[in-house]
Amino acid sequence: MSSFDAVEAQYDAFPYPQPSVVAQQLPAGFARGVLNFLTRRRLEDWFPASMRIWIAGCGTQQASMWALCYPEAEIVATDLSDGVLDIARSLAAQLGVDNVLFEKQNIADAAYEAEFDLAVSTGVIHHMPDPLVGATSLSRSLKPNGAAIVMVYNEMHRRALVPFRSAHQLLSQDGESADQRYQLASTMLDAVLDAPRCAPIGRPSLTGLRNARDHDRPFVADALLHPLEHTYDVSGLFDLLDSAGLRYASWLHPAAWDLSRYLTDEPLIARCEALDPIDQWRVVHALTGVGSPMFEVIAERREAPIRPPYSLDEVLALQVVRSNGVQGFGIEHEKVTKTGFTPPYEIEGAMLKGTARVAFGPGNDFAVPVAAREVIDAFATERSVGEVVDALSSKFGRQDLIELIANLLPSQVGLLSPLHPA
Numbered sequence: 070m071s072s073f074d075a076v077e078a079q080y081d082a083f084p085y086p087q088p089s090v091v092a093q094q095l096p097a098g099f100a101r102g103v104l105n106f107l108t109r110r111r112l113e114d115w116f117p118a119s120m121r122i123w124i125a126g127c128g129t130q131q132a133s134m135w136a137l138c139y140p141e142a143e144i145v146a147t148d149l150s151d152g153v154l155d156i157a158r159s160l161a162a163q164l165g166v167d168n169v170l171f172e173k174q175n176i177a178d179a180a181y182e183a184e185f186d187l188a189v190s191t192g193v194i195h196h197m198p199d200p201l202v203g204a205t206s207l208s209r210s211l212k213p214n215g216a217a218i219v220m221v222y223n224e225m226h227r228r229a230l231v232p233f234r235s236a237h238q239l240l241s242q243d244g245e246s247a248d249q250r251y252q253l254a255s256t257m258l259d260a261v262l263d264a265p266r267c268a269p270i271g272r273p274s275l276t277g278l279r280n281a282r283d284h285d286r287p288f289v290a291d292a293l294l295h296p297l298e299h300t301y302d303v304s305g306l307f308d309l310l311d312s313a314g315l316r317y318a319s320w321l322h323p324a325a326w327d328l329s330r331y332l333t334d335e336p337l338i339a340r341c342e343a344l345d346p347i348d349q350w351r352v353v354h355a356l357t358g359v360g361s362p363m364f365e366v367i368a369e370r371r372e373a374p375i376r377p378p379y380s381l382d383e384v385l386a387l388q389v390v391r392s393n394g395v396q397g398f399g400i401e402h403e404k405v406t407k408t409g410f411t412p413p414y415e416i417e418g419a420m421l422k423g424t425a426r427v428a429f430g431p432g433n434d435f436a437v438p439v440a441a442r443e444v445i446d447a448f449a450t451e452r453s454v455g456e457v458v459d460a461l462s463s464k465f466g467r468q469d470l471i472e473l474i475a476n477l478l479p480s481q482v483g484l485l486s487p488l489h490p491a
C-alpha cells in the first residue's frame with residue numbers, strides 16, 4: 070500500500086474531524102476583514118468578497134464553515150478521502166451552502182496555477198510523504214497577490230504521541246481492521262495509564278485521549294493510529310515556507326506568540342523582545358512547550374509586494390466594525406440538529422472574556438478590562454477609528470484610546486475588524 074493509500078484508508082475509516090459545530094462569524098465580512106488586516110492589505114488590494122478560495126484537504130466541516138463566513142466567495146474544496154467528502158457534501162447541503170465545489174483530489178496531483186486568492190490547508194500537508202510537494206502545490210495555486218493559510222503540527226504537541234504510536238504499530242497484526250486497531254490503542258491506553266510502574270511521556274495528553282475515546286474516535290485515531298505525520302519546530306516551518314516559494318505574512322493569531330502572554334518576568338520578556346522575530350518565536354516555542362501556540366500561519370508568494378505596517382493615520386482612517394459573535398450550527402451523528410449563539414465576549418468581574426476566531430481553529434482567548442465595552446459598542450455600526458477616537462477621547466484620553474483600539478484589532482484581541490467601505 071502506498072503512503073497516500075494508507076492515509077486515505079485512515080480517513081475513510083475515521084473521517085476527521087467528527088462534525089460537532091460549524092461556526093459562522095458575524096457580521097458578514099468580519100472574517101475577511103481580519104484576513105485583510107493581518108496581511109496588511111490596503112483598500113486597493115483587499116481580498117474581494119468574490120474571492121476564489123481553495124480548501125486543500127477540507128475534512129468534514131471546514132468548507133461549510135468557510136462558505137458561511139465568506140458567502141460570496143467561490144470555494145473549491147478537495148480531499149483525498151471519499152468517506153470525508155461524503156460527510157462534507159451532506160453537511161454543506163443541510164446548511165444550505167451553495168458556493169462550494171467539492172472534488173476528490175490528492176494535493177500532490179493538483180495542477181492549479183495562479184488561480185486562487187487564498188489557499189487554506191490546515192492539518193493536511195504534514196500527512197503527505199513529502200510536505201514540500203504539498204506546500205509547493207499550494208504556492209503554485211495562488212494568484213501573484215494571493216495568500217495561503219497553512220497549519221502544520223507543532224512538534225511539541227505531538228512529541229508525547231510518538232513512542233505510543235511506535236508501540237502500537239509493533240503490536241498491531243497484519244489484516245486487523247480499523248476497529249480492531251482502535252480497540253488495541255484503547256487497551257494500550259488503559260494498560261499504560263493504570264500501571265503503577267509505567268510513567269508515559271505526556272501522561273496528560275494520553276489521559277485526554279482516553280477520556281475522548283468513546284465520543285471522538287477521529288480525534289483519538291488521528292493521534293494514535295495515523296500512519297504518517299511530520300512535525301515542525303519554528304525553523305522547520307520557516308524552511309518549509311521558503312522552499313515552497315512562500316514568505317511569512319503573519320501568524321493567524323499573532324498575540325499567541327507574545328512571550329508576555331505566558332510569563333510575567335519583565336527582564337526576561339524584554340530580553341526576548343530584543344531578538345529578531347523568528348528567534349522570539351523560537352524562545353516562546355521552547356519555553357511554553359506543550360502549551361505553545363498552533364503553527365497556523367498566513368503566507369504569501371515570495372514575489373508578492375511587501376506591505377509595510379499601517380501608519381497611525383492609516384489606522385485612524387480604517388472603517389471598523391465590532392464582532393457580533395458566532396452563530397453555531399450544532400451537529401450530531403452528521404445531522405445538523407441545533408443552532409446556538411456565542412456572544413463576542415462575556416463579562417466576568419472587571420474583565421471581558423472570550424475567544425476570537427478566524428473561521429477555524431481553536432481561536433485566541435482574550436481578557437480585556439470591562440471599560441473597553443463602551444469603545445467596542447461605539448463600533449456597533451461601521452465607523453472609522455478616527456471618528457470613535459474623536460467621540461470618546463475626552464473620556465479615555467486620546468493616546469490611551471488609540472492604544473485600547475489597537476489592542477482590539479485582529480493582530481491582538483480581534484473584537485474589531487476593518488470592513489471595506491465600498
Ligand SMILES: C[S@@+](CC[C@H](N)C(=O)[O-])C[C@H]1O[C@@H](n2cnc3c(N)ncnc32)[C@H](O)[C@@H]1O
Nearest residue numbers: 080085126127128148149150175176191192193
Ligand atoms: C486532519 S484532517 C484536517 C481536515 C481539515 N483541514 C480541518 O482542518 O478540519 C486531514 C484531511 O486531509 C486529507 N488529506 C490528507 N492527505 C491528503 C492529500 N495528499 N491530498 C488531499 N487531502 C489529503 C484527509 O483525507 C483529511 O480529510
